Amino acid sequence: MTIQIEIDGVAVTTEEGGNLVEVAAESGVYVPTLCYLAGKPALGTCRACSVKVDGRVVPACTVTVTEGMRVEVDAPETTDMRKALVEMLFSEGNHNCPSCEKSGRCTLQAVAYELDMMVSRFPYQFPERVQDHASDKIWLERDRCIFCQRCVEFIRDRATGKKIFSISRRGTNARIEIDVELANAMPPEQVREAVDICPVGTIIEKRVGYDDPIGERFYDIESIRDRALERHAE
Amino acid sequence: MTPSDTKSIASHELPATRLDPELAAKRAEKIKVSMISLCGCWGCTLSFLDVDERLLALLDKITILRCSLTDVKRIPERCAIGFIEGGVANEENIHTLQHFRENCDILISVGACAIWGGVPSMRNMVELKDCLSETYVHSPTRVPGAQPVVPFDKEIPILTAKVYPCHEVVKMDYFLPGCPPSADAIFKVFDDLINERPVDLPVSLNQFD
Numbered sequence: 315m316t317i318q319i320e321i322d323g324v325a326v327t328t329e330e331g332g333n334l335v336e337v338a339a340e341s342g343v344y345v346p347t348l349c350y351l352a353g354k355p356a357l358g359t360c361r362a363c364s365v366k367v368d369g370r371v372v373p374a375c376t377v378t379v380t381e382g383m384r385v386e387v388d389a390p391e392t393t394d395m396r397k398a399l400v401e402m403l404f405s406e407g408n409h410n411c412p413s414c415e416k417s418g419r420c421t422l423q424a425v426a427y428e429l430d431m432m433v434s435r436f437p438y439q440f441p442e443r444v445q446d447h448a449s450d451k452i453w454l455e456r457d458r459c460i461f462c463q464r465c466v467e468f469i470r471d472r473a474t475g476k477k478i479f480s481i482s483r484r485g486t487n488a489r490i491e492i493d494v495e496l497a498n499a500m501p502p503e504q505v506r507e508a509v510d511i512c513p514v515g516t517i518i519e520k521r522v523g524y525d526d527p528i529g530e531r532f533y534d535i536e537s538i539r540d541r542a543l544e545r546h547a548e
Numbered sequence: 549m550t551p552s553d554t555k556s557i558a559s560h561e562l563p564a565t566r567l568d569p570e571l572a573a574k575r576a577e578k579i580k581v582s583m584i585s586l587c588g589c590w591g592c593t594l595s596f597l598d599v600d601e602r603l604l605a606l607l608d609k610i611t612i613l614r615c616s617l618t619d620v621k622r623i624p625e626r627c628a629i630g631f632i633e634g635g636v637a638n639e640e641n642i643h644t645l646q647h648f649r650e651n652c653d654i655l656i657s658v659g660a661c662a663i664w665g666g667v668p669s670m671r672n673m674v675e676l677k678d679c680l681s682e683t684y685v686h687s688p689t690r691v692p693g694a695q696p697v698v699p700f701d702k703e704i705p706i707l708t709a710k711v712y713p714c715h716e717v718v719k720m721d722y723f724l725p726g727c728p729p730s731a732d733a734i735f736k737v738f739d740d741l742i743n744e745r746p747v748d749l750p751v752s753l754n755q756f757d
Contacts, residue, residue, distance in 0.1 A: 404664075411756035412660055412667065412727035418757070427754050432723035433663050438713065440665075440672035528757070537751065 319383040334377035334385065335363060340546040343387050344539045346396060346425045348403075348513050349462035350375035352545070359463050361399050362425060366392050393429075400426050401434035408440060408457040409514070415523045416515030418531025422460060424538035443489055449497040451505045453518040459490040460514055469508045471496045478508075479517075490516060559621050575611045579742055580627040582614040582652060586641040587668045587711060588634025590616070591728040592659040596631070598731035606735070609742050623651040629741060630654065632720070635661040636712040637668050640705035649718040656737060657720045660727040660756065662713065669711040676709050722747050726755050 315330045319337070326341045336352065338345045348360040356375040363374040366386040374385075386392060403409075403422060411417045446454035465479040478496045481488055500508070509519045528534065536544075567575075585593060593616065599606065614623045630652030636642055649655060660666035671679045685696040714720050724737055733753040740747045 408673070409756075410660075410667075410670070414757070423756055426756070427751050430749075430751065430754070432725050432749070432754065433657070433713075433715065437716065438664050438669075440669065440710070442673050 317379065317381040319379050319381070319385060321385045322388050328379060330379070330381070332379050334365070334367070334374040334379055336546070337379050338365075338374065338385070338387060339542050342543060344428070344542055345374045345387055346400075346428055346538075347375060347542075348400075348421055348425055348460065349464060351464060351468070351511070354468060357463050357467060359461060360403075362396055364392060364396055364399070371395065397429040397431060398435065400429055401431055402436055403460045404431070405434045405436035405438050406441065407459065407514075408443075414458070414515040415518055416458075416512075418526065418528065418534055420515060420533075421513035421538065424533040427533075428537065428539050441486075446492055448494045449492055451500065451502075451520055452492065452497055452508070453520055454490065454492050455516050455518060456489050458514045459516040461488060461490070462513055464511045464513065465490075465508055465517060468511060469504065471499065472501070472504065473499075559619065560624070578611040579609055579629065580625065581610050581612050581629045581631060582623050582627045582648065583612065583616070583631040584614065584633065584644060584648060585616065586632065586634035586645060586662070586714070587637035588659060588661040588666065590633070592633035592662075592726075592734075593617070595726075595728035595731055596734050599735045600731065602735055606738060606742075610738070623647065627652045628654060629656065629738075631656055631658055632662050632714055633658045635665045635668055636708065636714060636717050638705035638707045642708070642717060645714060645717050654721045654741065655714075655718070656722045656724055657714045658724045658734070659729060660725065662720075663715075663723055663725055664713050665711040666727065672710045676707060680707075724749065727757050729753075730755065 316327055317330045319326050319328065321338055321341055321343050324341065326337065328337045328340065333356070335345050335347055335350055345363045345365060348362040349357045350363060356373075358373045358376040361373050364371050365374045366389055367377055368384050371392060400422070404426065409422070411420075411423060414420065417423060441457055443456035445456055461481060463481065466477060466481060469478050470476060471478055476493070476496060478493050478500065480491045480493070482491050483489060505519055508517050526532070583593060583596070597603070610629075612618055613625070613627060614620045630648040632645065632648060632655055634641070636645060657663050661668060665672065680698045684690070684698045690696060722737065724733060726733060730753060733749060733755075736749060736753055737747055
């Protein structure tokens with residue numbers, strides 16, 4: 315069924331039951347996302363896609379559009395809130411872009427650019443998180459993890475469906491874990507899937523790296539905004 | 549730097565030829581800029597040189613006072629713009645940064661080190677004593693049989709326990725990320741400031757690496 319909603323004061327006609335991030339992109343409005351993956355169940359962990367729906371701030375990736383919905387993406391305070399959330403992620407971990415293998419194809423970095431982030435308004439924490447290099451194929455750079463849980467939910471052992479990645483402990487002590495036995499059983503394409511699904515440089519494939527020179531990397535070629543909007547062009 | 553017992557002469561105390569009055573008058577009209585690298589690698593200053601031929605037009609409008617390029621080691625008069633590269637990693641960095649804050653109208657944090665500490669801040673994850681011990685006492689490249697010593701002298705600035713971004717020490721007015729920021733990004737910021745436009749770095753010139 316066709317419904318009408320309003321995004322930033324513009325009437326949008328769309329199908330009922332669509333995901334708000336996708337509906338917004340269809341009408342040319344980019345909503346920055348970090349944990350959200352098109353076609354996968356929404357996780358709603360990162361909150362980077364927070365928008366106002368009928369006056370309430372909610373993560374857009376968890377919203378299914380309904381008739382008459384009023385959405386504000388570019389309200390100044392919500393825009394600043396999204397930026398603050400991303401700045402907080404940069405403060406909480408050690409996001410050393412100049413030395414990170416993921417730089418240039420890192421979703422967190424690409425989203426920060428779209429939000430015009432230059433510096434974090436929060437004090438940088440420099441947390442000490444031990445890296446895990448026990449797996450044969452994967453470096454686990456824990457201090458870059460933003461706890462989006464993409465890998466936890468979507469990368470599972472093919473034979474048993476068991477989780478390969480998990481989060482242990484809570485709060486500031488939370489850390490990403492890897493089941494070394496299951497990780498060693500991952501076929502090469504699943505390792506690459508895990509690397510690609512990670513929106514930061516936490517899951518890094520061993521023995522490869524820095525393949526694309528600066529200027530030719532994924533988000534150098536096309537920005538995350540253009541990629542998100544392009545999926546819905548024509 | 550900590551005061552030393554040894555008699556030393558600073559470069560600005562050396563006798564110098566007086567500037568030609570005509571040239572001095574011309575320079576006086578220009579926008580004054582001072583630049584410094586705190587705990588950084590001078591890469592951002594090199595990136596400034598990558599502005600290339602656009603520097604010529606830029607230098608019609610600005611004059612660079614304290615800077616490693618001019619070899620002037622103090623800010624001789626009030627500046628409009630202070631270009632700060634590098635983070636704060638020792639006592640001397642703190643004093644220099646405060647001196648810049650007191651003598652510049654606008655301070656720009658240039659590059660990853662100035663903005664969040666950069667590569668030097670990788671030592672923030674370990675204790676300073678462990679860091680010095682790894683470098684000087686237990687270094688795999690230390691001279692065999694030599695007495696291991698952590699260098700200490702009044703002339704050597706005392707290290708801060710952690711490396712700090714500039715804006716955690718003094719107020720910084722603008723931030724220009726990159727390692728280093730591209731020449732285009734540096735030029736854009738200077739161009740905006742000189743032409744009294746609000747500084748507006750487009751997404752295409754914002755880069756963290």
